[in-house]
Amino acid sequence: MKLIVGLGNPGRKYKKTRHNIGFRTIDALLDRHGWKLNNSKFHGDYAIEHFNGEKIVLLQPQTYMNLSGESIRPLMDYYDIETEDVIVIYDDLDLPTGKIRLRQKGGHGGHNGVRSTIEHLGTKEFKRIRLGVGRPVNATPVVDYVLGKFPKDEKEAVEQSVQDAADAIEAWIEGKPFVEVMNDFNQ
Template sequence: MKIIVGLGNFGDDYAYTFHNMGFLAVECLADRLGVKISKKQCDALVGETNVGGEKVIIAQPLTYMNLSGNAVKKLLDYYKATPKDLLVIYDDIDLDKASTRKRVKGSAGTHNGMRNIIATIKTEEFARLRIGVGRPPMGMPLADFVLSTIPKSERPAFAEAFEKTADDAELFIKGKLF
């Protein structure tokens, strides 16, 4: 059993914003695996598949970003999974744009959604993949930046980051990421 959660915000207004890196990355993975993320369950949209005999859940929380832990905890409980079965994919302002980083555990850093997940499931011991979005331009508030639309000129680089993240997620499913 593996649960892969992409963090983001729902609605057309947020569809291609920096804060939706997790949603966009799991959509890339779902497309690759032929999974439709459409079933409402555990405060999330969920898709299910099997990869090499491993049950895989791909989810996008329907909660506000800063309350993502509620959906993650419900998913872990419902599927009787543990944090070691969990991979969370999200944006990171401390990484260069379109770069990726994987970690087997760690703190939330500056990400409030991750902070809420860690507080709700009461551990930092779960895998995460971060996609860099860079820092806001001088004078632009952080919230405005992460909720701004990704410029069309930057989208090809992010598309590559989503493919790399999907590669890493597949390694996680197979137990080979770390």
């Protein structure tokens, strides 16, 4: 069983913000396959589905970003999911908008959702997909920036990065080694 986690904040007001690009990737996978997040437990909304003979869980933690690990860990424990079968999708200020980067492990890089995930999993060794949102170019505080929406001129690049992330996840679920997926999708 594989666990695909998109990080974000719950509620309509955060729906299209930069910080919710992980949720948007989960939404893209749901839309592609006609799936629904029809379970609410473990402080999250999730779906259990089958794809290419693999049982998968798609999770959107409802804890708010900074407490994401409080949703991920209990779900992993309940379904007996190993860390090597987890992939976490989240926004990254250090990548330009529209770029994606896959990694097998790493630190939190200042991202509080990833920090919480590392704390609750007890390891930095889980797969991740970072989707670029760029950095503020003016004096906008980072918090306001990540909780802001993408400007119209970035929407196409954002949508392409979300679709690329969804493609990468599907390739991994289909059995392609993650190193090969990284080689295919890292830009």
